[in-house]
Amino acid sequence: MTPSWLSLLPVGARARVLEVRGDSILQRRLFELGLLPGVEVRLVRVAPLGDPLQIELLGYDLSLRKCDAASVQIEVLE
Amino acid sequence: MTAQWLPDTEQESPSARPATAVIALLGNPNTGKSSLFTALTGTRQKIANYPGVTVEAKLGSMRFENTEFTLVDLPGTYSLEAHSPDERVAIEALLGRLQETPRPDGVIFVADASSLDRNLYLATQVLEFGLPTVIALTMVDVARARGIEIDCDKLSRAIGAPVIPIYAPKGEGLSRLKATLSAQLTRSHRPLQLDYPEDFLRGVQALHTKLVGLEGKLGFTPTKPEALRLLVNAEGPFYREAEAVGGEAFGREFESLSVQACGDKPASLIEAQVRYGAISRWMRESRTQEKLEGRTLTDRVDSILTHRVWGMLVFILVMGVLFQSIYAGARPLMNLVEFAVDSLGSWVGSHLAEGPLRGLIVQGVIGGAGGVLGFLPQILMLFLFIAVLEDLGYMSRAAFLMDRLMSRFGLTGRSFIPLLNSFACAVPAIMGTRVIEDRNTRLTTIFLAPFMSCSARLPVYTVMIGAFVPRQSVLGVLSLQGLVLFAMYGVGVIFAIPTGLILRRIILKSKSAPFLLELPSYKLPRPRAILLTLVERGGAFVKRAGTIILAVSVLVWAASYFPRQDLAAKYAAPRTAAHGEFVAQRSSIARAYRPALPADSLLQERDFAAALAAVEELGARFDGEREEGDQALDRTTRAKAQADAVLRHEFGDALFTAAGAYRAAERTRDEKLSDVDSQEAGEHLRSSFMGRAGRFVEPMVLPLGWDWRIAMAAIASFPAREVIIATLGTIFNLGETDAKSAPLREVLRRAEREDGTKLFSLATGLSIMVFFALCCQCAATLAVMRRETNSWRWPAAAFLYMTTLAYVVATATYQVAHALGA
Numbered sequence: 001m002t003p004s005w006l007s008l009l010p011v012g013a014r015a016r017v018l019e020v021r022g023d024s025i026l027q028r029r030l031f032e033l034g035l036l037p038g039v040e041v042r043l044v045r046v047a048p049l050g051d052p053l054q055i056e057l058l059g060y061d062l063s064l065r066k067c068d069a070a071s072v073q074i075e076v077l078e
Numbered sequence: 079m080t081a082q083w084l085p086d087t088e089q090e091s092p093s094a095r096p097a098t099a100v101i102a103l104l105g106n107p108n109t110g111k112s113s114l115f116t117a118l119t120g121t122r123q124k125i126a127n128y129p130g131v132t133v134e135a136k137l138g139s140m141r142f143e144n145t146e147f148t149l150v151d152l153p154g155t156y157s158l159e160a161h162s163p164d165e166r167v168a169i170e171a172l173l174g175r176l177q178e179t180p181r182p183d184g185v186i187f188v189a190d191a192s193s194l195d196r197n198l199y200l201a202t203q204v205l206e207f208g209l210p211t212v213i214a215l216t217m218v219d220v221a222r223a224r225g226i227e228i229d230c231d232k233l234s235r236a237i238g239a240p241v242i243p244i245y246a247p248k249g250e251g252l253s254r255l256k257a258t259l260s261a262q263l264t265r266s267h268r269p270l271q272l273d274y275p276e277d278f279l280r281g282v283q284a285l286h287t288k289l290v291g292l293e294g295k296l297g298f299t300p301t302k303p304e305a306l307r308l309l310v311n312a313e314g315p316f317y318r319e320a321e322a323v324g325g326e327a328f329g330r331e332f333e334s335l336s337v338q339a340c341g342d343k344p345a346s347l348i349e350a351q352v353r354y355g356a357i358s359r360w361m362r363e364s365r366t367q368e369k370l371e372g373r374t375l376t377d378r379v380d381s382i383l384t385h386r387v388w389g390m391l392v393f394i395l396v397m398g399v400l401f402q403s404i405y406a407g408a409r410p411l412m413n414l415v416e417f418a419v420d421s422l423g424s425w426v427g428s429h430l431a432e433g434p435l436r437g438l439i440v441q442g443v444i445g446g447a448g449g450v451l452g453f454l455p456q457i458l459m460l461f462l463f464i465a466v467l468e469d470l471g472y473m474s475r476a477a478f479l480m481d482r483l484m485s486r487f488g489l490t491g492r493s494f495i496p497l498l499n500s501f502a503c504a505v506p507a508i509m510g511t512r513v514i515e516d517r518n519t520r521l522t523t524i525f526l527a528p529f530m531s532c533s534a535r536l537p538v539y540t541v542m543i544g545a546f547v548p549r550q551s552v553l554g555v556l557s558l559q560g561l562v563l564f565a566m567y568g569v570g571v572i573f574a575i576p577t578g579l580i581l582r583r584i585i586l587k588s589k590s591a592p593f594l595l596e597l598p599s600y601k602l603p604r605p606r607a608i609l610l611t612l613v614e615r616g617g618a619f620v621k622r623a624g625t626i627i628l629a630v631s632v633l634v635w636a637a638s639y640f641p642r643q644d645l646a647a648k649y650a651a652p653r654t655a656a657h658g659e660f661v662a663q664r665s666s667i668a669r670a671y672r673p674a675l676p677a678d679s680l681l682q683e684r685d686f687a688a689a690l691a692a693v694e695e696l697g698a699r700f701d702g703e704r705e706e707g708d709q710a711l712d713r714t715t716r717a718k719a720q721a722d723a724v725l726r727h728e729f730g731d732a733l734f735t736a737a738g739a740y741r742a743a744e745r746t747r748d749e750k751l752s753d754v755d756s757q758e759a760g761e762h763l764r765s766s767f768m769g770r771a772g773r774f775v776e777p778m779v780l781p782l783g784w785d786w787r788i789a790m791a792a793i794a795s796f797p798a799r800e801v802i803i804a805t806l807g808t809i810f811n812l813g814e815t816d817a818k819s820a821p822l823r824e825v826l827r828r829a830e831r832e833d834g835t836k837l838f839s840l841a842t843g844l845s846i847m848v849f850f851a852l853c854c855q856c857a858a859t860l861a862v863m864r865r866e867t868n869s870w871r872w873p874a875a876a877f878l879y880m881t882t883l884a885y886v887v888a889t890a891t892y893q894v895a896h897a898l899g900a
Contacts, residue, residue: 020347024313024344024346025313025592026592027344027346027347028159028310028311028344028346029592029594030592030594031346031347031349031350032156032157032159032199032346032350033156033196033594033596034195034196034199034350034354036347036350036351036354037347037351039354044377044380045380045381045384047384047478047479047481047482048384048385048386048387048389048390048479049479049481049482049483050482051481051482051485052478052481052482052491052593052595054380054384054478054597058193058195058196059192059193059194059195059224059226060192060193060196060596060597060598061376061596061597061598062594062595062596062597063474063477063478063481063491063593063594063595063596063597064592064593064594064595065481065485065592065593068592068593068594
């Protein structure tokens with residue numbers, strides 16, 4: 001159970017969201033899309049040019065940039 | 079005690095089925111909402127697989143039993159929260175506040191079974207309005223493939239709204255959906271009640287009371303769900319509106335209210351936790367998920383299409399095929415359309431008397447509109463590609479692949495789609511930028527859209543390349559013409575990049591909004607939907623061609639026809655002289671043939687008509703092939719001499735010689751008359767309004783290698799650039815009595831300056847193409863920019879900037895190319 005940030009999650013790893021920081025617009029958008037504390041996410045892949053990330057949550061795929069993923073605190077699941 | 083919603087108004091008791099009802103279609107993007115709309119109404123409309131293509135609400139009608147339903151297809155959205163102008167449409171339309179769409183009596187909520195949690199988030203917001211709602215469950219097959227089973231009855235009971243599984247492409251579940259909807263309309267409905275924390279709910283209540291107090295100043299009656307939206311988003315347009323009428327007092331009260339309601343937790347988190355909390359309870363009751371081994375098909379496809387090597391290769395390949403098929407694949411159809419238009423022109427021309435009416439119809443109307451129609455195949459080809467890629471789900475992958483690149487230019491992956499669409503037409507593309515929520519990113523994308531070479535520029539490139547770029551291959555495989563075309567598309571992109579950076583760094587320098595993009599699962603394209611798209615898009619282009627372009631074509635014809643001087647008298651003398659010479663020659667031919675023959679009865683001589691026809695045929699057979707190199711020329715000459723000898727023997731030497739001489743005399747006369755015609759047409763043109771304008775700016779366009787006629791054509795195409803084809807045709811064909819004009823390429827190749835030198839060279843062609851690549855010659859684009867930015871400043875800035883840039887770069891192109899000998 002290591003607290004970390006979504007932007008640092010290795011490809012294929014699962015994690016649980018602990019907290020979403022960042023500005024209120026980012027928070028609102030992520031909450032609406034279901035990325036809120038307690039939700040499980042998986043890092044599916046990173047875009048060929050190194051950004052953005054593709055994550056899976058609640059049965060769908062979402063793409064977000066590393067700089068925004070850096071606002072999402074997570075605990076990595078084994 | 080659990081705090082609860084109180085209904086805003088008392089619900090009416092059950093009644094008979096209404097004669098008419100308005101139903102709003104709501105749901106997330108990529109749920110098959112548009113498919114369902116088409117299946118229910120059969121209305122012609124665009125179906126796309128990318129968020130936000132449905133930027134406008136669409137209306138359609140459907141009958142069920144005795145009720146006439148009006149369906150309103152609202153833009154797909156993830157939340158009623160107004161993050162972007164696009165998303166505000168949903169809540170406003172739901173409340174019946176938009177004039178364009180009637181107030182809904184009920185809702186069909188479209189939810190994707192494979193990602194139901196996120197879909198139901200919006201459903202909980204919608205259900206709080208208390209409208210009769212039916213949930214249409216789509217993608218049940220996709221969910222099943224992932225081991226997900228939904229128990230619709232249990233889900234219905236949990237939510238308190240009927241859930242009907244449907245499969246729109248095959249019409250499955252549609253009659254049940256209609257029957258349920260119809261029954262729902264006659265029942266009373268209470269808004270959905272979720273377990274909000276008491277403080278939060280009290281805050282919403284208090285804020286609602288406050289807003290109702292401002293009702294008179296706001297101009298509408300705020301509802302409780304809106305009070306909730308306001309509490310969650312103090313940065314949105316609604317807050318600004320309320321603050322504007324409520325003043326500082328409202329701002330202070332809002333602050334304290336917000337602290338009491340939420341404490342130090344963000345209101346948005348409270349809302350999301352309550353909604354997703356309810357959803358996960360519902361899901362526990364009604365969803366079973368089997369753990370499946372292996373990856374989904376979408377995931378496997380994605381591992382190729384978004385791979386760092388294969389993904390990029392496929393992307394480049396897709397773009398490459400797109401260009402090649404537009405340039406080469408559409409050719410046969412284009413030729414067909416060109417032929418049809420030419421035939422129509424000559425048929426109409428031969429049935430009308432010489433004069434302004436014939437000029438107006440043949441040159442203005444048929445020539446102008448027809449010239450544009452000829453490029454319809456290319457446009458359809460491009461739209462076909464875009465529609466298929468959208469339907470497949472590839473467009474969001476393209477955004478995913480391109481985001482990093484676009485972010486370097488201060489844009490997002492979402493900007494890529496509007497900019498890609500700009501290669502077809504900047505007008506829908508600029509309208510499509512509404513999905514970009516960040517204002518500055520959006521403005522930058524709008525400003526850059528006209529830099530992408532749209533389909534209307536393609537005609538210019540096609541004609542210029544066809545006329546002046548040699549048919550050669552480079553490195554054995556690539557066509558030089560294709561490369562030049564590619565370079566022309568590149569010019570726009572290359573100048574767009576620094577333009578975008580300058581805009582973001584100097585004028586629009588705020589931080590970017592978060593880039594969040596759903597990657598929907600891949601789906602097979604639906605041919606019927608794509609066909610509808612093509613008909614709609616093609617129709618839209620033709621309509622544009624038929625209005626703006628046709629009007630401009632007629633205007634250009636009129637501007638180059640009027641003021642009409644009477645030059646007939648001035649040119650009568652050379653015409654009479656040409657005729658006189660011919661008559662004299664005819665007499666001497668007749669005398670040489672047989673001295674006793676009356677001068678004008680040569681044609682009545684037995685076999686003369688046949689001999690003349692033989693001479694004609696001989697000429698047509700051999701004189702046309704003179705450009706093929708020395709050996710071929712020798713062969714042609716020998717063959718001609720042989721045929722000549724045979725015919726001479728057949729008709730008799732004297733008769734055949736006379737026929738030959740007669741034909742030569744006729745030709746000389748026709749050439750002289752045609753010269754006179756051209757001179758007269760030239761004089762008309764020089765003195766016309768358009769000619770005066772062209773002459774006026776000629777000194778300015780000399781550095782571009784242009785003359786006043788090209789300047790004229792460029793001026794005429796400022797309202798719509800595709801008009802240059804029609805204009806050049808009109809300018810260089812004027813004076814021709816035969817409506818059957820040679821292809822424009824030929825006309826341009828032959829065109830000469832007044833001193834007899836060739837007007838066009840490769841350098842001139844390049845400078846014209848570069849000018850058109852960079853100039854914003856499109857009234858429709860500027861009008862849409864004005865509408866989307868709500869200010870004339872943006873279109874004015876775009877127009878001035880692009881025109882200046884086009885002038886400077888085209889000048890440089892001509893000077894460099896000319897110096898290199900092109």
